[in-house]
Amino acid sequence: MKRWIAGLLAAFMLCSLAGCGEKVEKGDLPSDGKKATIEQVKDYLDAMIPKAVEVIGIFSVDGLPVDPGAADAATEDENGQIFVPVQSDTYHSVQDIKDAAEQVFTVDYLQQAYYQYVFDGTYARFKDVDGVLYEDVNQGGGGSNDWLTDTAEIVSQEADSIVVNITHADGYGGKNPCRMTLSATEDGWRIGNVEFLD
Numbered sequence: 001m002k003r004w005i006a007g008l009l010a011a012f013m014l015c016s017l018a019g020c021g022e023k024v025e026k027g028d029l030p031s032d033g034k035k036a037t038i039e040q041v042k043d044y045l046d047a048m049i050p051k052a053v054e055v056i057g058i059f060s061v062d063g064l065p066v067d068p069g070a071a072d073a074a075t076e077d078e079n080g081q082i083f084v085p086v087q088s089d090t091y092h093s094v095q096d097i098k099d100a101a102e103q104v105f106t107v108d109y110l111q112q113a114y115y116q117y118v119f120d121g122t123y124a125r126f127k128d129v130d131g132v133l134y135e136d137v138n139q140g141g142g143g144s145n146d147w148l149t150d151t152a153e154i155v156s157q158e159a160d161s162i163v164v165n166i167t168h169a170d171g172y173g174g175k176n177p178c179r180m181t182l183s184a185t186e187d188g189w190r191i192g193n194v195e196f197l198d
Helices: 002-017 038-060 094-101 107-118
Strands: 082-085 126-129 132-136 146-158 161-169 175-185 188-196
Touching (some): 038 094, 107 188
């Protein structure tokens, strides 16, 4: 029995020294400082891009569904914006939207690209009113976003970031080169920046 336990312990130690412990699941990126392969990056993007498209759609395209019969619940703010209650099974507050967004993007990127306009700006798109999520019905609409993950190419990578060139499709038939930075955070990998190259 002692030999069996000693053998098991030796096998465990050998496996940890040989790097057997770090397995990268499909859709994840390495967290141990090892370089990601292009296949791992594409798998990660395949998992994240639909979530990114949903979040950006909420922020700057179609927004969220609103109650069509909510005219009596509409509220006008000091800027003349008309807010109506959101009707969603998933999003019930500004914090719910932020929680979803922060599963995809870094907080720094969200603050710089979206939060300062969508939640905090003079003409915010969403706000909580008496514990209910409201949306400005006069903002957004039109357009769409998508990134073609099969076009992804690694430009550079460090232990905590991977820079990728990828094609953006705008929903109107246009395709534009884009540079996306993937950033390692305490909560896992997130999209840390998106920059159009044209």
